[in-house]
Amino acid sequence: MLYLICGKIAAGKSTFAKKLSEQSKTVLISEDFWLASLYPSQIGSLEDYARCSGLLRTAMAPHIAGLLQAGVSVVLDFPSNTLATRAWARELIENAGVAHELHYLDVADAVCKARLHARNARGEHPFEATEAQFDLFSRYFVAPQQSEGFHVIRHQIAE
Numbered sequence: 730m731l732y733l734i735c736g737k738i739a740a741g742k743s744t745f746a747k748k749l750s751e752q753s754k755t756v757l758i759s760e761d762f763w764l765a766s767l768y769p770s771q772i773g774s775l776e777d778y779a780r781c782s783g784l785l786r787t788a789m790a791p792h793i794a795g796l797l798q799a800g801v802s803v804v805l806d807f808p809s810n811t812l813a814t815r816a817w818a819r820e821l822i823e824n825a826g827v828a829h830e831l832h833y834l835d836v837a838d839a840v841c842k843a844r845l846h847a848r849n850a851r852g853e854h855p856f857e858a859t860e861a862q863f864d865l866f867s868r869y870f871v872a873p874q875q876s877e878g879f880h881v882i883r884h885q886i887a888e
């Protein structure tokens with residue numbers, strides 16, 4: 730089983746991913762962890778993120794497919810927030826021949842921004858996004874569409 734997560738910055742994707750990964754024979758793969766480890770101080774713009782994320786996805790795809798084909802469930806803590814990122818996930822699903830769930834964390838921007846400020850104040854997250862970065866990344870966010878063919882589970886989160 731491949732678990733995918735969609736939601737804006739500070740919607741709670743990583744927290745949700747950790748909960749999903751507590752199941753038996755399930756591994757969590759976090760994009761933020763890998764990007765911070767492989768590209769420290771190299772992601773300062775949307776373009777930097779897109780470049781580094783693309784490289785990471787290319788490198789990780791065979792590994793993720795191998796885990797899935799070996800019967801290990803994978804929780805991808807990679808934002809499935811655009812048509813392109815979900816197309817990449819669709820390719821993983823088809824190549825590995827596994828079932829999937831796409832969890833859509835539907836959280837209001839004001840709630841995400843409040844969480845973002847709190848998260849930044851704690852200093853526990855690999856990346857500290859600004860409110861301006863939240864707004865920039867949110868412009869590219871596309872909620873999952875029925876036409877994409879994913880099994881979407883929508884979580885409407887009020888606070």
